[in-house]
Amino acid sequence: MQIDQPVPKYYKIYEELLNQIIDGKYKENDLFPSDTELVKIYNVSRGTVREAIKLLIQQGYLVREQGKGTFVTYKKIRQDPDKLIGFTELMRQHDLKPSARIIEKEVSYPPAHISHIMHLEPHKKAVRIVRLRFGDDQPLIIERSFFNHDLFKPILDEDLENNSIFDLLYELTNTKLGKAQQCIEAISAGRQELQLLEVEPGTPLLLIKRLIQTKNGDYFQYSEDVYRSDRIHFATDTLPYNTEHDDIPLPFTLTEQDLF
Amino acid sequence: MQIDQPVPKYYKIYEELLNQIIDGKYKENDLFPSDTELVKIYNVSRGTVREAIKLLIQQGYLVREQGKGTFVTYKKIRQDPDKLIGFTELMRQHDLKPSARIIEKEVSYPPAHISHIMHLEPHKKAVRIVRLRFGDDQPLIIERSFFNHDLFKPILDEDLENNSIFDLLYELTNTKLGKAQQCIEAISAGRQELQLLEVEPGTPLLLIKRLIQTKNGDYFQYSEDVYRSDRIHFATDTLPYNTEHDDIPLPFTLTEQDLF
DNA sequence: GACATTAACTTGTATAGACAACCTAACCTA
DNA sequence: TAGGTTAGGTTGTCTATACAAGTTAATGTC
Numbered sequence: 001m002q003i004d005q006p007v008p009k010y011y012k013i014y015e016e017l018l019n020q021i022i023d024g025k026y027k028e029n030d031l032f033p034s035d036t037e038l039v040k041i042y043n044v045s046r047g048t049v050r051e052a053i054k055l056l057i058q059q060g061y062l063v064r065e066q067g068k069g070t071f072v073t074y075k076k077i078r079q080d081p082d083k084l085i086g087f088t089e090l091m092r093q094h095d096l097k098p099s100a101r102i103i104e105k106e107v108s109y110p111p112a113h114i115s116h117i118m119h120l121e122p123h124k125k126a127v128r129i130v131r132l133r134f135g136d137d138q139p140l141i142i143e144r145s146f147f148n149h150d151l152f153k154p155i156l157d158e159d160l161e162n163n164s165i166f167d168l169l170y171e172l173t174n175t176k177l178g179k180a181q182q183c184i185e186a187i188s189a190g191r192q193e194l195q196l197l198e199v200e201p202g203t204p205l206l207l208i209k210r211l212i213q214t215k216n217g218d219y220f221q222y223s224e225d226v227y228r229s230d231r232i233h234f235a236t237d238t239l240p241y242n243t244e245h246d247d248i249p250l251p252f253t254l255t256e257q258d259l260f
Numbered sequence: 261m262q263i264d265q266p267v268p269k270y271y272k273i274y275e276e277l278l279n280q281i282i283d284g285k286y287k288e289n290d291l292f293p294s295d296t297e298l299v300k301i302y303n304v305s306r307g308t309v310r311e312a313i314k315l316l317i318q319q320g321y322l323v324r325e326q327g328k329g330t331f332v333t334y335k336k337i338r339q340d341p342d343k344l345i346g347f348t349e350l351m352r353q354h355d356l357k358p359s360a361r362i363i364e365k366e367v368s369y370p371p372a373h374i375s376h377i378m379h380l381e382p383h384k385k386a387v388r389i390v391r392l393r394f395g396d397d398q399p400l401i402i403e404r405s406f407f408n409h410d411l412f413k414p415i416l417d418e419d420l421e422n423n424s425i426f427d428l429l430y431e432l433t434n435t436k437l438g439k440a441q442q443c444i445e446a447i448s449a450g451r452q453e454l455q456l457l458e459v460e461p462g463t464p465l466l467l468i469k470r471l472i473q474t475k476n477g478d479y480f481q482y483s484e485d486v487y488r489s490d491r492i493h494f495a496t497d498t499l500p501y502n503t504e505h506d507d508i509p510l511p512f513t514l515t516e517q518d519l520f
Numbered sequence: 521g522a523c524a525t526t527a528a529c530t531t532g533t534a535t536a537g538a539c540a541a542c543c544t545a546a547c548c549t550a
Numbered sequence: 551t552a553g554g555t556t557a558g559g560t561t562g563t564c565t566a567t568a569c570a571a572g573t574t575a576a577t578g579t580c
Binding site: 304305 | 533
């Protein structure tokens with residue numbers, strides 16, 4: 001015997017709108033129906049409509065702009081975490097203007113666990129840099145990095161907003177990079193993320209931690225990059241075998257209709 | 261000249277309540293003031309109070325339970341990058357006792373977008389399976405999959421709770437898997453996730469979408485797996501920052517250049 | 521033509537009220 | 551005592567309304 005679980009109106013509306021978006025009823029950047037229109041269509045109150053819209057916003061399908069309207073943004077920037085495509089290259093592929101801002105830059109004693117991960121001796125200082133990455137002037141990524149001070153020193157005073165750190169490293173010290181490790185987590189937006197990435201409190205974000213060595217085996221960098229998951233799409237084409245990829249985007253998510 | 265931007269009431273209340281929680285006014289699992297009490301304290305409407313509470317829930321500070329009340333659940337974000345786990349064999353490397361529960365299993369006509377992505381003809385049925393996977397009896401992953409019915413038929417009645425689907429496929433039909441695509445997102449826990457994964461509303465989770473082909477090129481499976489990010493670390497050990505391709509000048513120099 | 525004003529939209533916030541669903545504890549009854 | 555009922559609390563959902571804040575396009579004026 002199946003229990004008849006009542007599904008809220010706002011959730012049904014959410015599902016229906018999601019299906020419409022997935023079915024391609026709206027194109028990227030299309031104007032979505034306004035609250036008032038949806039109120040008439042579904043014959044519910046505005047609060048209920050907004051509840052449904054909120055879910056779609058949280059999933060990254062819609063964006064609201066006060067005074068202008070609600071817009072469809074289902075297409076995400078794709079990035080393959082295995083192939084470390086550069087940020088500017090990634091932006092260029094999506095016709096977005098890349099830019100960066102240095103939030104913090106200092107030489108200090110890192111926390112103990114950072115020293116440990118980077119195999120630094122306890123008395124060694126490290127270079128800490130926080131950068132904010134933009135695509136078309138929209139904040140996409142916070143990069144929080146610790147660098148090996150000895151290796152980083154030669155490029156410390158270079159222009160890091162407009163130059164590649166790895167490029168500078170190679171040009172000035174002839175050092176190349178070697179192995180790297182990374183892991184991915186989902187986190188909730190904290191205080192700094194709210195401010196820098198311009199998201200709502202509690203927005204789920206992707207956290208990618210990387211530990212990068214030089215080709216000599218020295219630990220060069222430990223970074224924690226926080227990505228706006230609603231704007232950047234992490235995709236891989238590998239697994240057992242890697243042939244030429246068909247490139248089917250997987251931009252949607254199963255709805256409850258698909259599940260029950 | 262800075263425009264004096266008005267801060268919403270619900271946000272001020274949110275900040276004040278957050279400060280109280282951070283200051284330790286409430287202990288873990290303490291009962292939080294009810295909507296009605298907060299309405300009296302702040303002299304606002306219930307909707308406004310709930311807006312503030314919602315933010316605290318999304319941040320993971322509070323949990324609401326219908327009929328019982330609102331509770332404080334301070335949650336730590338733990339960083340443990342020393343444990344780096346492989347992509348597929350998470351369970352074994354974690355040294356956890358693996359188990360699974362079939363939530364749903366049916367043969368039916370899949371939604372249109374699933375048919376499309378799996379290259380199924382519209383009249384073709386698919387096997388839909390929802391599995392909940394445990395490690396040491398704790399729910400870790402929801403696997404929601406659609407399988408090609410023709411390919412899946414031979415193993416439909418096998419014991420899917422205690423066997424690997426891929427292993428069964430190979431044993432019974434000698435079919436090997438080919439290429440796969442996958443992408444990773446961060447999402448907020450929805451209704452089914454709350455129930456099955458036993459997490460609090462708004463908990464950030466990892467969503468991994470996969471499209472898997474057989475070696476023959478047939479589309480075998482589309483799945484969306486939801487991981488408890490607080491219990492599972494997703495990691496790749498080595499990245500092709502690759503040293504072996506140093507001789508190839510153009511493509512790899514570009515990527516390294518743009519990375520920072 | 522250039523520019524300010526206005527009207528008519530949009531989303532954002534806030535209020536007040538209602539009922540449903542759920543939980544707990546006190547109470548009543550067998 | 552044991553068990554069922556009820557009253558009163560909680561959160562969940564939904565409605566209806568109102569005004570603020572921001573955008574856009576048409577209008578009117580100089």
